Amino acid sequence: xxxxxxxxxxIFPLPLQGPIKCMLKLSECLCLAGxxxxxxxxxxxxxxLLSCTDIQSHFARYPRFRFETIADGLTEDNPRxxxxxxxxxxxxxxxxxxxxxxxxxxxxxxxxxxxxxxxxIADAMLIFALxxxxxxxxxxxxxDTISPCGLWTYFCLPKLIDAGELxxxxxxxxxxxxxxQGMEGFLRQRDLPSFCRASDLTDYQLKFAVMEIxxxxxxxxxxxxxxxxxxxxxxxQMRSLCPNLYPIGxxxxxxxxxxxxxxxxxxxxxxxxxxxxxxxxxWLNAQPFKSVIYISIGSLSTMTSDQLMEFWHGLVNxxxxxxxxxxxxxxxxxxxxGPIPKELLEATKERGCIVSWAPQxxxxxxxxxxxxxxxxxxxSTLESMVEGVPMLCWPSFVDQHVNSRFVSExxxxxxxxxxxxDRVVIEKMVKDLMDVRRxxxxxxxxxxxxxxxxxxxxxxxxxxxxxxxxxxxxxLM
Ligand code: UDP
Numbered sequence: 061x062x063x064x065x066x067x068x069x070x071i072f073p074l075p076l077q078g079p080i081k082c083m084l085k086l087s088e089c090l091c092l093a094g095x096x097x098x099x100x101x102x103x104x105x106x107x108x109l110l111s112c113t114d115i116q117s118h119f120a121r122y123p124r125f126r127f128e129t130i131a132d133g134l135t136e137d138n139p140r141x142x143x144x145x146x147x148x149x150x151x152x153x154x155x156x157x158x159x160x161x162x163x164x165x166x167x168x169x170x171x172x173x174x175x176x177x178x179x180x181i182a183d184a185m186l187i188f189a190l191x192x193x194x195x196x197x198x199x200x201x202x203x204d205t206i207s208p209c210g211l212w213t214y215f216c217l218p219k220l221i222d223a224g225e226l227x228x229x230x231x232x233x234x235x236x237x238x239x240x241q242g243m244e245g246f247l248r249q250r251d252l253p254s255f256c257r258a259s260d261l262t263d264y265q266l267k268f269a270v271m272e273i274x275x276x277x278x279x280x281x282x283x284x285x286x287x288x289x290x291x292x293x294x295x296x297q298m299r300s301l302c303p304n305l306y307p308i309g310x311x312x313x314x315x316x317x318x319x320x321x322x323x324x325x326x327x328x329x330x331x332x333x334x335x336x337x338x339x340x341x342x343w344l345n346a347q348p349f350k351s352v353i354y355i356s357i358g359s360l361s362t363m364t365s366d367q368l369m370e371f372w373h374g375l376v377n378x379x380x381x382x383x384x385x386x387x388x389x390x391x392x393x394x395x396x397x398g399p400i401p402k403e404l405l406e407a408t409k410e411r412g413c414i415v416s417w418a419p420q421x422x423x424x425x426x427x428x429x430x431x432x433x434x435x436x437x438x439x440s441t442l443e444s445m446v447e448g449v450p451m452l453c454w455p456s457f458v459d460q461h462v463n464s465r466f467v468s469e470x471x472x473x474x475x476x477x478x479x480x481x482d483r484v485v486i487e488k489m490v491k492d493l494m495d496v497r498r499x500x501x502x503x504x505x506x507x508x509x510x511x512x513x514x515x516x517x518x519x520x521x522x523x524x525x526x527x528x529x530x531x532x533x534x535x536l537m
Pocket of ligand 1: 359385436439
């Protein structure tokens with residue numbers, strides 16, 4: 061039998077918005093290459109995905125694609141906010157792991173018309189997936205959807221601990237960190253992943269991150285959502301630990317680029333777990349060129365009601381137009397927000413637009429958008445980079461603190477506002493981003509946007525790495 065038609069890839073994302081989106085994009089790239097793909101989603105998230113998007117009919121055009129679901133052991137209050145996310149891992153370990161093993165050993169994923177699974181691509185945080193894959197003898201590739209600069213700090217955690225840099229000594233978060241190879245002295249304590257601020261080494265997230273990176277090199281390969289031209293220094297360091305490295309990003313751009321070359325392909329489908337409010341696109345159409353700052357803190361981060369008011373005053377006082385995503389349940393203590401001052405309500409009516417979820421990629425690509433106040437989740441950072449939109453960074457957890465340092469100091473794409481939430485500072489930084497330093501940021505943003513797009517176009521680095529990944533998957537037959 062021809063090896064393409066014999067290959068059957070099982071894709072298993074972490075059940076969270078960012079990883080699900082990355083894995084759906086990768087799945088579609090594999091479908092376009094003719095591979096058989098099963099996408100394994102947890103039950104709650106799958107229902108949300110189906111109710112918020114037309115993803116099922118979008119994938120119906122690929123006869124060799126199929127969705128499967130598996131339980132995650134959690135109650136229905138999903139998606140959860142960042143503070144509850146570690147419960148997800150307990151649920152996955154207790155409930156999903158045995159079901160996953162059963163699924164692979166029973167052969168329930170194959171049938172007369174479907175070949176047995178020949179390869180698994182799982183999120184790198186699904187530590188148990190590799191154990192199960194090894195037990196059943198199926199090769200597994202990990203896809204780590206966080207940033208490579210963030211991931212590299214995970215790889216250096218054991219060194220940081222050995223060198224006594226973790227847990228932090230003293231209270232000076234500006235103290236330089238020496239044990240992250242390639243970033244010596246450049247990263248400060250405050251720029252390390254959020255869980256490094258834990259007071260002792262028994263912190264769950266810290267221990268989990270160490271376990272994750274110890275596991276990764278055992279996989280057949282490591283897929284990353286970046287492009288060589290952006291992250292080569294870390295990629296070459298990581299290659300010494302994981303020789304089969306596939307930097308194939310920005311993953312969301314492959315299909316768009318292909319669509320430009322082959323207009324008969326269907327436009328990309330939404331992958332949102334919340335209903336996208338398209339009214340903001342109509343609002344954007346009425347705004348002048350690069351006049352709007354877009355604000356979103358992603359799918360997991362939250363802010364307090366006090367922080368909400370600081371942001372609101374800062375934005376209004378900057379005088380700029382704004383499009384603000386306020387995700388349901390993203391304001392902690394929302395019911396404690398007192399009466400909103402009249403000047404905020406009037407200014408918002410005049411030059412603001414608030415939605416509960418936006419079609420973010422379209423928003424960032426809109427000519428009216430001139431800046432992005434972001435939590436620097438890796439997907440948001442890449443999406444902004446591809447569209448050449450400068451960023452004001454307010455990181456919240458995991459890799460985001462590393463990302464915001466790179467956005468401001470290495471890629472020169474914006475300003476890092478971490479650990480600050482004050483209306484006067486916000487007003488000044490919005491003005492700096494949108495007016496005072498705009499040309500400086502736009503210059504770097506345009507250069508990196510061009511490199512990102514080149515990387516996924518024919519013969520670009522990510523295009524070739526994706527091709528290589530597909531060839532390696534087919535060769536496993
Ligand atoms: N997103 C969206 N609409 C919104 C806010 C976010 O479509 O209103 C998408 C965004 O395009 C990105 C993802 O949600 O792809 C968030 O992923 P990211 O890695 O930036 O952050 P996380 O949610 O994982 O913290």
